[in-house]
Amino acid sequence: MRKLLTAALFASLMTGTATAETLKLVEVITSPERTQTLKSIVAKFEEANPGTTVEIVSLPWGEAFQKFATMVSAGEIPDVMEMPDTWLSLYANNGMLESLEPYLEAWEHTGGLTTRALELGRDVDDTAYMLPYGFYLRAMFYNKNLLEEAGITEPPKTLDEFVEASQKVSELPGKYGYCMRGGPGGLNGWMMFGATMAGDNTFFNEDGTSTMNSEGWVKGLTWVIDLYKNGLAPKDSVNWGFNEIVAGFYTGTCAFLDQDPDALIAIAERMDEDDYGVTTMPKGPSGKTFPTIGYAGWSMMAASENKDLAWKLIATLEGPEGNVEWNKRTGALPVHTSAENDPFYSSPQFAGWFEELEDADAVPTVMPTYLEEFAFFKDSLAIKTGQEALLGDITPEELANQWAEYLTKAQQKYLAGK
Template sequence: MFRKLMTAGALALSLMADSALADTTLQLTEVITSPQRTEHLKGMIARFEQANPGVKVEVTSLPWGQAFEKLATMVQGGNIPDVVEMPDRWLALYAANEQLENLEPYLKDWPVTSQLTDRAVQFGSWYKNTPYMIPYGFYIRAMFWNKELFAEAGMTEPPKTTQEFVEASKKIAALGGGKTGYCLRGGPGATNGYIMFMLNELGSNEFFDAEGNSVLNKPEAIKGLQILADMYKEGAVPKDSVNWGFNEIVAGFYSGTCAMLDQDPDALIAIAERMPAEKFAVAPMPLGPSGKSFPTMGYAGWAMFAASEQKEESWKLIAHLSSPEMNLEWAKVVGVIPIHKGAEKDPFFDTEQYRGWFTELNDPRWQLTAMPTYLEEFGFFADQISISGGQEMLLGQRTPEDVANEWASYLTDAQKKWLAAR
């Protein structure tokens, strides 16, 4: 009888364990959102759920324009996801507040770790050399150009220098009919564009001097902002572009409103759906006066919040999404350079559509530039300060010098704080 009771008890415990497992629900928050990528992400998660019976994943998709504030509100209110899509510029903020899980113990036992590219390892550990995230790919800026609009304006090649870029924009704007040269991004996500023009005129991608002072208010950097302010004032860019984010600039390009667009590979998704390949191409970013160019390189990836109560399951989800098969698939859908060695040999990437990006990767005149996202304050700078200041500059409410001084002062304080902490 006793043995029967023990057996029944063991069976009950087993059923309870299975029930608990069936109740395991992971919360994943997506912050760079579009209907297509959300749908594909859910498809990848469905395969994870199939391989891990009893584990369910709920996806919350935040609109990118308000994602920074919405995620911060969620976290502050205790509604903390287990896994989050972490943009590079938010990493330091959350890591510094000890809100992210150190993934090093998991990576040590993960068979796939040795297959990650050096850049994936480097930038996943950008904050204090600690792997708080696994990047899922890299966003590198290159220049889309509309062959038909260029031909109408009497041009057959994309601009090779900043000067040629400005001249080409003016020629296309002179066509009339609402056509402009450049799809300026003045709304959410505008920071990279401003910084690239500033660095090109500086001839360097060093953001600070040895004492920690920002160089963004040097005369050369101010000239970079002045170029954009003049283009806006003179009608070489659309007037409503002062508020444009990613979707608007991409639509501006494929609709023929503007003939040039600096963007990452993710823009190819929408553009290729609406423009035949023979009507546009992707060139490397124009070179500055120094003969160099500094395309910004951004990235995002998967991170785990330290408050997660399901860390093992959360890691399994991150490992699944970061596996070679899933990552290659995801990179093709969202438009990033993959994180695993040898991915560039895939036929999808070995095409002329990626020529501009691979020129920038292989030619030393183009120096890929990572933003100073190791600064805790950089996320607020990129998502708030630079956007409002840039818009005020474009609208003529402030001078480029005034805006550059504000940016330099803010970043200098952040850099000196970081240096002192070290």
Template sequence: MKKLFLGLSATAMLIAGSALADTKLKLVEVITSPERTETLKSMVAGYEKANPGVEVEIVSLPWGQAFEKLATMVAGGDIPDVVEMPDTWAALYANSGKLVDLESRIAGWDNGKTLTDKTMAMARQTGKARMIPYGFYLRAMFYNKKLLAEAGIDTPPATMADFMTASEAVSKLDGKFGYCLRGGPGGTNGWIMMAAAMNGTNEFFTKEGVSRINEPGSVEGIQFLIDLYQKGYAPKDSVSWGFNEIVAGFYSGTCAFLDQDPDALIAVAERMDAADFAVAPMPVGPAGKAFPTIGYVGWSIFNTTEHEEEAWGLLSHLSTPDNNKVWSKRVGVIPIHKGADQDPYFKTEQFKGWFEELNGDQYVPTVMPTYLEKWGFFTSTVLLEGAQQALLGERTAQNLADEWAEYLTNEYAAYKDSQ
């Protein structure tokens, strides 16, 4: 009898154990930091509590090796159910048919109705919605109120002409400069935005597949940045500045203007009084338009999952308005749901510029052509080296633009040939 009882107890334990882990999901995060991971764990714990039969394993890949590590996992059959998907990777996995089409899921989801139009536009960059973005890295213009007041400037610049004038005025102050120029690594966004603003369009290619980066308006935009530097409206050593240097240049009071994403706000807000700075939309060009670059990351489901229903449950849980607001505040992105700008945290001068850009027709977000196979090499090497040469007076804006146009036109032709 005792043996029978023990046998029944063991069986009961096995059944209970299996019931507690009926479904196991693997979630891979690729942009990792201690705070991000802890925030994600907390949200996942909430999902597990509401779904007792589901267990979620979080795999954290270091960003520097994340692309290769995820590709290796997928190639080896160790494919996650849910993945953190950067915009620059989405086309690769979507075009090879590896991601679940979420259109019907979003349509039937109560919170799907509150996703902003731009959120859905980004979700559909690969055709159908194969991700739900969790926030946007959108460029807008930080400005130092004290420096502008000292220079006699009443309002942040609304146009490119105003921007040049204000930068000149601030640069007349002792030891101060107008613009925190990112002349070093990662400076692509500035060149692309200025070229687009002056050219009146953010189309990268004509219908014939020719790059527009060397059209007259684009060349004016490139010359605009060169002038800011060569006229002394940006620090001399900013020719080699990267992210850390430009952000420090702003919060130290060296420069009055900084175009950056919301992730820079975290460092700035820690070191500056909120009354001393704000964020405005990017200044518009002669056509009355500005084209701030936009990046985004979201959650996708691999179509190899054996638990699509539960995977969608996890993805939608992470994307609820409440969870997305928490995530946006901790990570430094613009939230994805309508009405988020009314939250006291976001309803400030520090976020005003980004929400104006998302809601204003004169601001057209620019998505980089990351579908080009060698876009990464172009931004990290071709553009960087050429731009620094031009800033130092070794090349003209036209010469620079012609080189970029030839490179991009050839890359676009190769991309079309591969389709």
């Protein structure tokens, strides 16, 4: 991958990527609602910059990692791209991203960004190779009607209560406890429940060896596998991605869904707000829970021949007006402190996430996205091996050992390069 990206970078520097009046923008976390909102904000940019056209390329999320890598290898490099946290290290460390530091230094809205936004955007070499547009914090959706029908009076607060509630719901005809994400994007669930069972979200020991195959983490991975094996999640959920798990929840197929605020977009359109709630992720034996917090943002490609214009586009997307408009449709928590005063974010539907953030025993967990190899691990290796474990083709211990071996090599390589 490194050779492929490096070759593509030099090819693009020789050939260029766009005319003076055209910018190419790639979105990778794609949905119809997101694309529509993106086009709306981009239209305002084009209006403010007469003669400029923005070509939007929308890649389906389940195939985005491979498709974007193919684009890069062919020299089809955009000016601006939507950058998931798990890809940042890969592209930044291959010299493909432009530092946004000079632009941030002069931007009028930099001072209004949250501290976390700047910290995470500078995850690689303490340099802003990406400007996050929002945060995705996992919390637990629950279907009030299904719980009542199963004789459950309140949402589960612990992993044991979660299993018990899932068993009761799964006894109802055609119903299941948990909307499991066994396909694309499913790593968060494995990581959250693994850390929660282990009582610790430390991914590595000091010598760089992975904790994935430690006793606590293996118990957590086994816990996830048992949910599926024991019929507490739909059989076809082994292949489910984001759209399938969200649909499984709002159709009433399953009672529980762990997701970020972006799931509210589809759920709020199809369910009455009195029929579901959002609560803190269930806690493990240590009394703690470790919900993952992710982020995504906008990056400028180093090969762009229109960097100042590309920054203007990013500034339009990231400015307070564009950022709030975007996040209201994508469901992420915005990166501007001023957004806290927006009535939209004081509505009851967001209460679950803010309560989770205030809970000292709910520890937000950032996955090791700084590792160059993490993008492949999350979007390819973890999906394949996780499905093998759910289907019983490999044991939980074998799954843990495979993950530990891969991550240990990546972490020790990272430590050696520091």
